[in-house]
Amino acid sequence: MIAAMETVAAIYHLKSTAHEIASRATDLALEQSVEMPAEAIHSDYVRRHTLAKVADITEIDSGTFRVTLNLAAATTGFETGQLMNMLFGNCSLQDDVTLVDAEFPGSLLSAFSGPRFGVAGIRRRLGVFDRALTCTALKPQGLAPAELATLCATFARAGVDVIKDDHGLADQSYAPFVARVRACQQALGIVARETGHRACYAPSLSGGPKVLREQIKIVDGEGVPMVLAAPMVMGLPVFQEFVAELLRVPVLAHPALSGALRIAPPLFYGKLFRLFGADAVIFPNFGGRFSFTRAICGSLVSAARAPLGECLAALPVPAGGMSIERVPEMIEAYGLDTMLLIGGALLSAGDALLTRSQAFVTTVAASSHDRAQVD
Amino acid sequence: MIAAMETVAAIYHLKSTAHEIASRATDLALEQSVEMPAEAIHSDYVRRHTLAKVADITEIDSGTFRVTLNLAAATTGFETGQLMNMLFGNCSLQDDVTLVDAEFPGSLLSAFSGPRFGVAGIRRRLGVFDRALTCTALKPQGLAPAELATLCATFARAGVDVIKDDHGLADQSYAPFVARVRACQQALGIVARETGHRACYAPSLSGGPKVLREQIKIVDGEGVPMVLAAPMVMGLPVFQEFVAELLRVPVLAHPALSGALRIAPPLFYGKLFRLFGADAVIFPNFGGRFSFTRAICGSLVSAARAPLGECLAALPVPAGGMSIERVPEMIEAYGLDTMLLIGGALLSAGDALLTRSQAFVTTVAASSHDRAQVD
Known part of the structure; x- marks a missing residue:
């Protein structure tokens, strides 16, 4: 008796004609597993244990088909990079393919x-x-550590929960990582002693493995309570490994460099970033500067909270051109287990930064209260 | 006197109307640098030294504009991930933007x-x-180390120059990295003693930093002469760091997971992969299973060879559904400083693998000779 092949169900949208879809789907199965013509496979083991199988083809629209491939779980090597490679390695180079979902075995x-x-x-x-939780961003890049620390202190006085670096803050000469982390942590300590509210600072990790290790040591040494990382900028395998093995604090995942990949956002941010260790996933909210629809955002948030093995739920963080006026709508759309991120719209207040940040905090509290009444 | 801001010229294609393009380009400059509204910037330093500037707007087609931004070089932190972040971080999430080229300061x-x-x-x-050089691939995944080694030996006997792992060979149970590297190296040693031709084996590196370090030790220990890596699967900063600091052998870069990024292939593979350390760049040839046009492939190859600071030229490696019949056309298109990669079309020969591989080798030699006569 042969054990059934344990599989990842990878679901794609393929552009094709009804006439050609069966052979196009078979080609995709070959491309994403053995990467050679079927007739060139001479091994029975390969045909049974590593060759991907077309499990389903459904027309969803004129010229677009939903194709489910069963990929052998063993081909992923149970490792981040190779899992991505199996799901979307070569077919990222084929314009007619979008990766829309995946189901993983235990x-x-x-x-x-x-x-x-x-x-x-x-x-x-x-x-x-x-x-709901509140989050804002330290920017623009170009400010010196002392200026970032001043912003940090103002946001903290207003009662914001999480203050993250702009994802563009790396290790530039005008605000090196260690200098800005120390300055911001110190500023938050002072505000905490004054007000009793200790805001949570999340500096942006970036660089190669060597620099990341140094940054994580600084995070530990300075008692930093949270970090920001862009998994696709950093590299998914590095993100996964460093989060699992080195980081002791929660990590907010930023979507930079990931947007154009033709991987559906609910799968990418809600399932994969989460599987790889993101405690919170920042995503471009509908109606802002980016092109996600309300439906996509809703699915993404559902995916971040849905059962996924033993994985904890990830915190959804809608962002990108948001405003205080939209807080009630966002809480209505996403519920209370959400962190609202408003950056530029607070910073635009100039001298009124404290007041506008306070308005953000009180609006989130009030809208949360209203929403809780409804629930 | 203020020193001129040293800049990266980042060139995008933007979809827009003629009426809106000026403000859309300004928005892109904000998005890719300060990520906040211009009126919210209160620092003179930021306006002068980190805010990106729109340098040029040219309509190239109805509804498509070529927009050049000058990004402050300092904002890149002179580091791989942050350079990618500045070029295409947030705007990867905006459907109307394609990154088409970039010019870098010294x-x-x-x-x-x-x-x-x-x-x-x-x-x-x-x-x-x-x-021109010859290259082939060990596949399909699912073969055991001894089977891969047998293939390797046959390709070597045929006189192929470089035998690379399929990029889908990672560290799976059926062919763990160390076992297959040893088996293939041993097989090539035997053939070398028999025939005098020592083919060059390039195993595929994959995994997080910890596993990669182990794999590189194995590469060193076994005297492996070349490696394959997919920079986007591995993560660009890891690729760059490990190539620069740990690897002692040439690296072939594979484009897996990079195809959908809306970054023009000549820039991505010909300039960026090369800048980050790729000695050779594998790319999907026109007329194969992928969607690159002949013009794109030509520009990519030109970029890989064009002056780029002190960077050596990278070896172009057209691949993806190629055949022996197309060898003359490929040598005609790309010239002799090219490595032709044919995998599946050789493996399809089954029992005639040796003969067909020999035909590949002799065809490349003959076509190279013809081409050299013309030159």
């Missing part, structure tokens, strides 16, 4: 630790349990 | 070592100076 899910804190862990860290 | 170019071997170094390693 063996694969258990190879990844997923979020170490998730929604509940971030709430415990912040001591906030009954409302 | 300070940025000199921060990267580029190829350590390049075309000339690979030729020296192979001892081949007067013809």
